[in-house]
Amino acid sequence: CATTLPVLEEQKRTFDAERAASLVKDLRNNFRSGRTKSYEWRVAQLQSILRMIDENEKMIIEALYEDLGKPELESFTAEITMLKSSSKEALEQLKRWMTPEKVKTSISLYPSSAEIVSEPLGVVLVISTWNFPFLLSLDPVIGAVAAGNAVVLKPSELAPATSSVLAKLLEKYVDRSAITVVEGAVAETSALLEQKWDKIFFTGGGRVGRIVLTAAAKHLTPVVLELGGKCPAVVDSNVNIEVAVRRIIAGKWACNNGQACIGVDYIITTKDFAPKLIDALRNGLEEFFGKDPFESKDRSRIVNSFHFKRLVGLMDEDKVSDKIVLGAQRDESQLQIAPTILLNVPEDSLIMQEEIFGPLLPILTVDNVEDSFEMINEKSKPLVAYLFSDDEQLKKKFVQNVSSGGMAINDTVIQVSVSGLPFGGVGESGMGLYHGKFSFETFSHKKAVLYRSFAGDSSLRYPPYTPEKQKL
Numbered sequence: 484c485a486t487t488l489p490v491l492e493e494q495k496r497t498f499d500a501e502r503a504a505s506l507v508k509d510l511r512n513n514f515r516s517g518r519t520k521s522y523e524w525r526v527a528q529l530q531s532i533l534r535m536i537d538e539n540e541k542m543i544i545e546a547l548y549e550d551l552g553k554p555e556l557e558s559f560t561a562e563i564t565m566l567k568s569s570s571k572e573a574l575e576q577l578k579r580w581m582t583p584e585k586v587k588t589s590i591s592l593y594p595s596s597a598e599i600v601s602e603p604l605g606v607v608l609v610i611s612t613w614n615f616p617f618l619l620s621l622d623p624v625i626g627a628v629a630a631g632n633a634v635v636l637k638p639s640e641l642a643p644a645t646s647s648v649l650a651k652l653l654e655k656y657v658d659r660s661a662i663t664v665v666e667g668a669v670a671e672t673s674a675l676l677e678q679k680w681d682k683i684f685f686t687g688g689g690r691v692g693r694i695v696l697t698a699a700a701k702h703l704t705p706v707v708l709e710l711g712g713k714c715p716a717v718v719d720s721n722v723n724i725e726v727a728v729r730r731i732i733a734g735k736w737a738c739n740n741g742q743a744c745i746g747v748d749y750i751i752t753t754k755d756f757a758p759k760l761i762d763a764l765r766n767g768l769e770e771f772f773g774k775d776p777f778e779s780k781d782r783s784r785i786v787n788s789f790h791f792k793r794l795v796g797l798m799d800e801d802k803v804s805d806k807i808v809l810g811a812q813r814d815e816s817q818l819q820i821a822p823t824i825l826l827n828v829p830e831d832s833l834i835m836q837e838e839i840f841g842p843l844l845p846i847l848t849v850d851n852v853e854d855s856f857e858m859i860n861e862k863s864k865p866l867v868a869y870l871f872s873d874d875e876q877l878k879k880k881f882v883q884n885v886s887s888g889g890m891a892i893n894d895t896v897i898q899v900s901v902s903g904l905p906f907g908g909v910g911e912s913g914m915g916l917y918h919g920k921f922s923f924e925t926f927s928h929k930k931a932v933l934y935r936s937f938a939g940d941s942s943l944r945y946p947p948y949t950p951e952k953q954k955l
């Protein structure tokens with residue numbers, strides 16, 4: 484991972500607005516040459532990406548471990564396998580996705596035909612994040628390439644080993660004249676954001692999302708914002724508690740140790756059920772991570788000491804420190820915090836105001852489980868809302884009454900593996916969609932095309948608009 488090519492080191496040191504402008508110019512020229520538009524070019528790139536992942540699994544897993552202490556199995560299932568599926572689906576479906584869609588025309592236009600043609604947007608920018616740094620960098624790139632665009636990827640500087648591996652591998656495997664990685668942090672991203680792009684695909688937080696949207700507005704560039712938020716899990720008493728608890732733990736602590744945009748941020752349950760749920764979570768956590776969670780190798784670490792201190796600050800706030808019912812042990816040298824559960828923290832506490840993005844889980848209680856709907860809807864719209872219940876009526880009401888980017892009933896996180904489902908936020912959790920065909924569409928313009936022949940040219944539509952014509 485440390486063997487970054489000299490050219491990339493050089494690029495990292497000197498990448499400014501001038502270099503960014505020149506890069507975009509080159510990519511635009513290459514895009515205009517038409518090379519990225521052909522089916523063959525797209526297939527060749529997708530095959531290379533698939534081969535790149537296949538041939539370098541070990542290097543990728545090591546980089547993810549270096550950046551996040553990510554357990555090998557999590558790297559494999561949540562990053563490598565997901566990307567392979569995306570590439571394979573794009574390869575299998577590309578011909579179909581690229582085929583123009585026929586549309587009926589009205590009799591008044593006879594003879595005519597119409598179709599929707601998917602055309603690539605041009606030169607697109609993908610800005611990525613650190614928590615699933617391989618998946619969330621390459622997955623949008625797969626969509627952009629499948630749609631025939633030239634693309635610049637800017638991975639996160641907070642996952643430097645993965646960023647370096649991405650730069651090194653993509654340079655080796657794909658067409659560098661149309662697919663490029665720019666490594667770096669704020670300065671490099673700002674230089675990129677000054678340029679005119681045909682689309683910007685951003686994954687990260689709302690604060691930077693606003694910076695991206697503002698920069699894009701200057702050029703009227705369309706933007707996808709894959710943001711985060713506080714994803715609630717409502718837990719009804721009518722559940723298989725063992726399965727529910729396993730799936731909640733999987734969607735919290737066994738998913739990058741809570742550092743996941745779709746992870747469970749907080750739970751709402753009833754006052755009566757809360758003690759039973761907490762007991763089951765305590766047992767489940769011990770079963771998964773042992774009596775001493777610091778001994779377990781099956782949880783990622785906190786990404787860096789800034790985020791470690793931020794998380795400690797959330798659980799040590801005066802308002803909530805006496806609400807801790809489990810965990811709270813911390814070790815800064817290992818960047819680890821034990822799985823921590825807090826009960827009935829006040830709504831105005833920091834932990835309920837901010838996205839937690841770590842191994843802390845507040846549980847709020849209500850008299851009636853349906854009271855949770857209003858509690859969720861009063862906050863910014865989450866990326867995902869989860870419900871655990873065996874009650875069909877409650878499931879229906881949840882889907883109808885709670886607004887969120889997506890939902891999963893009786894499970895967490897794995898909904899993202901269903902590529903037929905679009906992935907994206909709503910309101911403050913983001914805008915735009917991707918995954919499967921939605922990725923292709925996100926990076927395509929749907930061009931409306933009408934075909935007419937010279938036959939059937941009625942004079943009725945042309946001036947002069949005589950009284951006879953107006954009567955018809």
Ligand code: NAD
Binds near residue numbers: 619688690710
């Ligand atoms: P971030 O917004 O701080 O950083 C994301 C990217 O923006 C990085 O590449 C970074 O280099 C760049 N950046 C940072 N500051 C910038 C600035 N001032 N100007 C220009 N670019 C800048 O986010 P993060 O901390 O990397 O990620 C955490 C957030 O991402 C959480 O809110 C999480 O929910 C969200 N997230 C969302 C998804 C999703 O798919 N919806 C996935 C993962 C994470």
